[in-house]
Amino acid sequence: MPRLTPRVFPATRLRRNRASDFSRRLVREHQLTPDHLIYPVFVLEGEQQREAVPSMPGVERLSIDLLVELAGELVALGIPAVALFPVVSAEQKDLSGSEAWNPDGLAQRAVRALKQAQPELGVITDVALDPFTTHGQDGIIDHDGYVLNDVTVEALVKQAVSHADAGADVVAPSDMMDGRVAAIREALESAGHVNTRILAYSAKYASSYYGPFRDAVGSAGNIGKGNKFSYQMDPANSDEAIHEVAMDLSEGADMVMIKPGMPYLDIVHRVKTELQAPTFVYQVSGEYAMHMAAAQNGWLDGDAVMMESLMAMRRAGADAILTYFAVRAARLMRDQRR
Numbered sequence: 064m065p066r067l068t069p070r071v072f073p074a075t076r077l078r079r080n081r082a083s084d085f086s087r088r089l090v091r092e093h094q095l096t097p098d099h100l101i102y103p104v105f106v107l108e109g110e111q112q113r114e115a116v117p118s119m120p121g122v123e124r125l126s127i128d129l130l131v132e133l134a135g136e137l138v139a140l141g142i143p144a145v146a147l148f149p150v151v152s153a154e155q156k157d158l159s160g161s162e163a164w165n166p167d168g169l170a171q172r173a174v175r176a177l178k179q180a181q182p183e184l185g186v187i188t189d190v191a192l193d194p195f196t197t198h199g200q201d202g203i204i205d206h207d208g209y210v211l212n213d214v215t216v217e218a219l220v221k222q223a224v225s226h227a228d229a230g231a232d233v234v235a236p237s238d239m240m241d242g243r244v245a246a247i248r249e250a251l252e253s254a255g256h257v258n259t260r261i262l263a264y265s266a267k268y269a270s271s272y273y274g275p276f277r278d279a280v281g282s283a284g285n286i287g288k289g290n291k292f293s294y295q296m297d298p299a300n301s302d303e304a305i306h307e308v309a310m311d312l313s314e315g316a317d318m319v320m321i322k323p324g325m326p327y328l329d330i331v332h333r334v335k336t337e338l339q340a341p342t343f344v345y346q347v348s349g350e351y352a353m354h355m356a357a358a359q360n361g362w363l364d365g366d367a368v369m370m371e372s373l374m375a376m377r378r379a380g381a382d383a384i385l386t387y388f389a390v391r392a393a394r395l396m397r398d399q400r401r
């Protein structure tokens with residue numbers, strides 16, 4: 064006689080909702096759309112200039128005319144904003160990075176051209192001196208190479224106001240000096256730029272994932288064996304990130320950023336849940352390079368890991384993501400909707 068046993072089944076089968084696309088869509092907790100993407104671009108002097116960045120396959124430095132052409136596609140794809148990173152020649156660099164606040168500098172001209180061609184595309188500028196200093200540091204240094212805080216803040220204020228004068232919608236200090244957000248806010252207000260937003264790189268870590276970016280802007284050779292440990296954050300710290308973000312918000316930041324992205328999603332989550340402010344994350348050059356290298360070797364499915372990495376940032380709490388994948392991801396989303 065077979066023994067009668069009561070039928071055992073799991074009371075809840077979480078797999079039921081996963082069984083079909085329709086129910087997976089209905090229960091999906093987070094969304095990724097082009098609205099969440101910001102495209103960082105490297106800007107070159109000249110016309111019809113386009114240069115590949117070897118450590119960032121698929122990324123090119125572009126002259127302003129080509130950038131303006133690209134801007135049309137960004138708008139068509141629904142990407143809300145670009146972040147500009149100028150690449151200037153060695154002759155334009157000096158000890159104090161004075162090219163940074165040239166009203167006719169490359170960044171300032173790029174802003175004007177973009178706002179004229181595509182007024183609805185948000186333009187974000189990087190406020191930091193590293194593309195313009197001979198030593199590749201983000202600020203002004205003393206005889207020992209130490210980056211001086213308060214003199215650097217004065218320079219950053221001039222740079223930020225020159226960007227706003229050119230029409231930048233958002234200025235993004237990425238330098239990590241103390242007190243720079245308050246100083247920039249005050250100067251913008253006095254100059255009448257009351258609606259120029261500040262996206263503060265609040266929790267910016269001293270990361271080795273920035274290597275390919277330094278190749279792209281040509282600061283890698285300048286910084287050499289130097290580092291940014293005296294101003295960027297120690298990767299071992301988390302409470303300090305909350306402190307930084309809270310300070311920047313109280314100084315008048317409109318949005319805050321965590322950088323890098325994927326290795327720091329715990330920070331993104333803490334910042335979003337503890338401070339509830341607009342929280343952005345930067346999927347930096349090294350993260351892009353890793354994904355691309357693996358995909359090019361056939362070790363990972365490039366499109367799939369790209370989308371997964373971006374969704375993971377949204378799930379962690381990021382409102383928007385600066386990513387070199389912005390255009391590729393937005394094209395993929397457009398094609399999937401068709």
Ligand code: PBG
Binds near residue numbers: 193237238272276
């Ligand atoms: C410098 C700056 C850096 C990045 C953005 N702004 C590099 C650095 O701090 O050395 C890195 C971005 C990236 O790696 O994609 N102000």
